[in-house]
Each structure stands twice: as structure tokens, then as C-alpha cells.
Amino acid sequence: MTASLRDHGDGAVAASPTAPATRRVRRDPFTWAVLEDFFTRERTDALASSFPSQGFRPAGTSSKLFHVRSLVVDSQVVTSAGELSEAWQDLGQLIVSPAYRARLGSVVDRDLDGLRLDASLCRYPPGCSLIPHTDREQRDTTHVVYLNREWRREWGGMLRILRSDDLEDVIEEVLPTLPTSVVMVRSDRSWHAVTPVASGVTAERLSLLVHASRPDVA
Numbered sequence: 212m213t214a215s216l217r218d219h220g221d222g223a224v225a226a227s228p229t230a231p232a233t234r235r236v237r238r239d240p241f242t243w244a245v246l247e248d249f250f251t252r253e254r255t256d257a258l259a260s261s262f263p264s265q266g267f268r269p270a271g272t273s274s275k276l277f278h279v280r281s282l283v284v285d286s287q288v289v290t291s292a293g294e295l296s297e298a299w300q301d302l303g304q305l306i307v308s309p310a311y312r313a314r315l316g317s318v319v320d321r322d323l324d325g326l327r328l329d330a331s332l333c334r335y336p337p338g339c340s341l342i343p344h345t346d347r348e349q350r351d352t353t354h355v356v357y358l359n360r361e362w363r364r365e366w367g368g369m370l371r372i373l374r375s376d377d378l379e380d381v382i383e384e385v386l387p388t389l390p391t392s393v394v395m396v397r398s399d400r401s402w403h404a405v406t407p408v409a410s411g412v413t414a415e416r417l418s419l420l421v422h423a424s425r426p427d428v429a
């Protein structure tokens with residue numbers, strides 16, 4: 212698969228039918244990529260405009276819980292997706308399609324066939340964060356799609372790609388604005404975190420989280 216992609220040093224690759232037109236894949240200390248064009252701006256705009264506020268449940272492990280709502284469970288679009296906008300229903304169908312799986316896998320040169328896909332909408336109000344973690348071992352690849360039209364660094368809620376389990380050992384900080392998305396391949400070195408959303412921020416940090424996991428695990 213690698214041979215079909217032309218690398219331009221900065222990690223950008225030539226467009227191909229299955230891969231995004233640009234990508235920046237890093238292999239050290241684990242495989243991750245920031246993508247600006249996995250989904251079009253039109254699509255992410257439509258998703259952001261119709262991001263639901265109902266039907267969420269609390270989740271997380273820190274003192275301040277964030278909110279999640281399932282879209283895809285075990286590679287099936289959930290029935291409650293019928294309450295969502297056309298843009299969200301369409302995205303659910305896309306995520307369970309072989310095309311999405313193939314395209315996501317092609318970004319990081321992985322075969323995601325046979326893995327189960329789960330997707331959830333996430334809302335992080337002020338105070339929410341994720342401490343440094345590598346993701347559970349059963350997770351293979353994660354795709355995080357940011358759906359905030361406006362976000363500022365000083366609002367917190369930055370994804371930090373880390374070199375170790377130390378929150379300050381930062382390789383890169385990613386601003387969670389659309390149409391950016393991030394792909395991470397889980398390993399014992401795939402340390403990352405989300406810094407706390409600052410108090411007083413009136414917006415919630417909105418995202419879609421997709422996991423490709425080994426099928427034996429929920």
C-alpha cells in the first residue's frame with residue numbers, strides 16, 4: 212500500500228482514489244496523522260450545524276464527566292440515529308461502509324477488515340479533560356473528527372500527542388476545529404491527552420470518536 216503513495220517529505224501524499232489528498236503521518240513514537248481533508252468542509256459544517264444536544268449519557272474517568280451519544284455500535288448504525296439530521300444519518304451509513312474502513316486504513320497503512328467499528332458523538336463542557344493514556348489494548352485505530360467551527364488555544368481542550376505518560380512531554384498540540392481529524396494507531400507508546408476545557412468557555416468541545424477494535428471486545 213505504501214508504494215502507491217508518494218511521500219513529499221512533509222508527510223503529504225499525492226491524491227489517490229482511496230486516500231485523502233493530503234496527510235501527515237508520523238511514525239515516532241507511534242503512528243498518528245492529522246488530516247485536514249478526510250471529510251469535506253461541507254460535510255463537517257453540516258455535522259457541526261446539526262450536532263444534537265439530546266440523547267447523551269455521561270462518560271469518562273475524571274471528576275468532570277463529558278457526554279457521549281452512540282452513532283455506530285458493533286459496526287451497525289444505532290436505531291436512535293433516526294432522530295438525527297440527514298447529515299448525521301448519512302455519516303452513520305458512511306462509517307459502516309467498506310469505503311470508510313478502507314480509506315481510514317489507507318491513511319495509516321493498516322488493514323481494518325474484520326475489526327468492529329464504534330462511533331460516538333462527544334461533548335466536553337468546561338472542566339472536562341482526558342489524562343494521558345494509550346487507549347485500551349483492544350483498540351486498534353482511532354479516528355477523532357473535530358466539529359468546532361471556532362476554537363481557541365486558550366480555551367484548552369487541545370489534543371496533546373505525547374512522547375510519554377507526562378502531559379508536558381508534548382510532541383504536538385492539535386486545535387479541535389473542523390475540518391481537522393486525527394488518526395491514531397494504538398500501541399504501548401500511543402500516549403495522548405486532552406487538556407481541560409477552560410472554565411468560562413461558553414462553547415462545548417464537540418467531536419466524533421470512531422474506534423476500530425478487535426471483535427472479541429465491547
Ligand SMILES: O=C(O)CCC(=O)C(=O)O
Nearest residue numbers: 341346355370405418420
Ligand atoms: O477528543 C480527542 O481529541 C481525543 C479523544 C481520546 O483520546 C479518547 O477518547 O480516547
Ligand SMILES: [Fe+2]
Nearest residue numbers: 344345346403
Ligand atoms: Fe484516547
